[in-house]
Amino acid sequence: MKLSSQAQAFVLHFGEMGSRWGFNRTVGQMFALLTIHSEPVNADQLAEALKISRGNVSMGLKELQAWRLIELHHQPGDRKDYFTAAGSIWDLARTVFEERRKRExxxxxxxxxxxxxxxxxxxxxxxxxxxxxxxxxxxxxxxxxxxxxxxxxxxxxLKLMKLGSGLSKLLELKSRAGGKKADTKK
Amino acid sequence: MKLSSQAQAFVLHFGEMGSRWGFNRTVGQMFALLTIHSEPVNADQLAEALKISRGNVSMGLKELQAWRLIELHHQPGDRKDYFTAAGSIWDLARTVFEERRKRExxxxxxxxxxxxxxxxxxxxxxxxxxxxxxxxxxxxxxxxxxxxxxxxxxxxxLKLMKLGSGLSKLLELKSRAGGKKADTKK
DNA sequence: CTTAACTTTCAGAAATTTCTGAAAATTGTA
DNA sequence: TACAATTTTCAGAAATTTCTGAAAGTTAAG
The missing domain is CATH 1.10.287 (Helix Hairpins)
Structure with missing residues (x-):
């Protein structure tokens, strides 16, 4: 569980940004770590890498599970719980978006x-x-x-987000084409 | 500066949600109060209505100004500073959105x-x-x-947000119509 | 210039949040 | 069942954030 200096910086930054994104520093760090590290990681490894207590890791994992951002795995012949980020970067962003909508x-x-x-x-x-x-x-x-x-x-x-200024043109297009509700509007 | 019980509930709720939206309780309350109250309000009135110290109000106003969410006004013959929400609900939402993008x-x-x-x-x-x-x-x-x-x-x-399931149809439409970048995509 | 009205600042107090670590609970294995 | 490995809990400690209020600063009017 040695982190490259890049990974280190990434993790620390997510810790600092954490509160703006809806979780506390260590939860932010744990999430970041599980995100850049593709191999499953156990609680002891997290505690060691982030230099936080085992209890704190346990609470953080619970919270990340409530956010549906991590997944539990098991390694054969090892009783420890291992975790990975729940899906691709894209999946994670989507989940954060949905959870925040719910909470905010x-x-x-x-x-x-x-x-x-x-x-x-x-x-x-x-x-x-x-x-x-x-x-x-x-x-x-x-x-x-x-x-x-x-x-x-x-x-x-992806298509929508990449539209840029094409978005207003597309909306214009819709008006002209006469979208389903165009004539229903009060 | 007597608040109706509705207004009161509204203000308290925005205080509680404040932290999820990027500001602290009293700043959230001040913002909510200035939002439902269309008349300009001065610092003493805020302190009294929210039962917080004058110093806290001063700090909160400063923060709301940094967010560009409030506007300063003056009443003729009164040296006090008066504040209102900066624009319509729509304007405010837009500003919060932009500021959060910047900060997050x-x-x-x-x-x-x-x-x-x-x-x-x-x-x-x-x-x-x-x-x-x-x-x-x-x-x-x-x-x-x-x-x-x-x-x-x-x-x-407004048109975009109201599209609902029409959005994916519109995006489909775009592909077929052959949007500018449709054939450039790698 | 002086004064009074008003606003801002900021050190320390209060409140809240986060973290630790030891104890309790749970779980798999034999 | 007994036990050892592992995870969770939670009371209190530590860290951080927010709030107060008195003092300092600013500004307009006379």
Whole structure:
């Protein structure tokens, strides 16, 4: 479990960025390590490579499993648990995207939906309600869009992301061609 | 500065979600408050409404300004600084999106670019390099795509997000129509 | 220039999050 | 069943982040 200096830098950086991506430093490091290292790695190796306690590794692995970012394996004749990143870089990015949508959008949508149920009692509340409705509509749409993106297969997703300025042209094209809902819009 | 119970719930929730969205609790609350409250608000009012110290408000405002999420105003005959959310809900969402891209993607792209410059010294390093390249390619593409989305005008963005399953059909359409780069792909 | 109104700063306190390591629990083997 | 290998748990310690409030800084008006 000796890391090249490149790998080392990669791992440390993912640790630092971790909190911005939704996990803590050591979880970020563990994820990065399992991502660049294609061979399965066990908990002791992680603890040694990252210089963290065995207990911390155990908690981190649990969290990465909750994110569905790692997979458990077994080596014949070895009772230890071995882990690898769950799939290709592409698969991992997709999973992170989906999990983040769930964690960042869903709870808010649920709350806002609930707030919109209660009738405003006065002018003041009516004003708030209106803003809440706006926020809700936007986040709801964003959530649906994220969902649509998640469902695209790799080929289409790649095509879409590579469009660049072609995207607005394509959207234009759609209007002219008269997309299914083009004439339904209010 | 009395908040309706709806507004109150909204503000508290944004405080709790704050950390997942890239800012701390009180900054999240301040942002939420300025978002539902259309009238300009001054620092003392924020401190009172959120029950936090004046110093904390000052720091939070500074951070929200760094995010470009609030605007400074002045009331005639009043020396205090007043703030409002910077634009419509739509504008705000766009800004959050752009700022997050900058904070979450750019530093990593910079590091990976740098790691890719050094020649691998052995088989081990060559393996790491390969993975780093894959991660880089994906994040670079994602960054470009986010950039493209940021540049779309509101009309097109709305159209795109509302496509739903129509999106893959549209992409299909593009292939058949023979997009500019369709035959250039390796 | 002086003063009063207001804002910012920042050292230390408080709150929160993360980490350790020893003990408890689990699991496979004989 | 007994035991040794391994993993998980979790109380308290350590590290980090956030918050307070008093002092310093800034600015406009007289």
């Amino acid at each position: 959008l869903d709870p808010t949508l649920t709350l806002l939906r609930q707030l919109l149920l209660t009738e405003p009692r006065d002018e003041q509340e009516s004003e708030s309600q209106k803003k809440i409705q706006e926020v809700y509509s936007l986040l709801e749409m964003l959530d649906q869009f994220a969902n649509t993106l998640s469902k695209l297969d790799e080929k289409d997703l | 993607l750019d530093p990593t792209l910079t590091l990976l670019r740098q790691l890719l410059l050094t020649e691998p010294r052995d088989e081990q390093e060559s393996e790491s390099q390969k993975k780093i390249q894959e991660v880089y390619s994906l994040l670079e593409m994602l960054d470009q795509f986010a950039n493209t989305l940021s540049k779309l005008d509101e009309k097109d963005l």
